[in-house]
Amino acid sequence: MKKILIMMVTLLIGVGIHAQGFSYLRFNSGAGSEQCVSTDGLKIVFNNGKLVATSNDGNATIALSAMNFMYFSNEGGSSQVLRGDVNRDGKVNVSDVTALINMILGNLTMDQEVANLNGDDKVNVSDVTTLINIILGIIS
Ligand SMILES: [Ca+2]
Numbered sequence: 737m738k739k740i741l742i743m744m745v746t747l748l749i750g751v752g753i754h755a756q757g758f759s760y761l762r763f764n765s766g767a768g769s770e771q772c773v774s775t776d777g778l779k780i781v782f783n784n785g786k787l788v789a790t791s792n793d794g795n796a797t798i799a800l801s802a803m804n805f806m807y808f809s810n811e812g813g814s815s816q817v818l819r820g821d822v823n824r825d826g827k828v829n830v831s832d833v834t835a836l837i838n839m840i841l842g843n844l845t846m847d848q849e850v851a852n853l854n855g856d857d858k859v860n861v862s863d864v865t866t867l868i869n870i871i872l873g874i875i876s
């Protein structure tokens with residue numbers, strides 16, 4: 737037990753030292769979607785299945801279920817997925833409607849970041865309506 741604790745402390749110090757050489761911590765959530773926060777004053781908390789990273793110039797919230805990996809980098813800027821690209825293939829079309837419905841039905845792993853299109857806290861039929869409106873060009 738003591739050994740594990742020492743290892744964890746060493747690991748944390750290691751991350752701390754490592755972070756000093758880099759300007760950003762980046763979070764990859766698959767298919768080229770990345771968010772990043774500055775390592776300046778960086779603080780990370782886990783809350784309700786989400787990782788919340790707060791720094792001196794911004795913050796990022798990533799659902800742990802959607803996150804692939806995170807890494808330190810000197811490159812800033814975010815590369816967000818297209819709004820409505822639920823299956824993250826770079827296009828917004830009827831396949832995304834199918835993917836969204838399957839997420840709502842539980843047939844597909846829920847990806848809140850892309851599925852919650854109308855910005856409330858739920859993923860439901862209203863998001864399907866929003867997605868169809870995006871595809872039809874009624875909203876952007
Ligand atoms: Ca798509």
Ligand SMILES: [Ca+2]
Nearest residue numbers: 852856858859
């Ligand atoms: Ca919603």
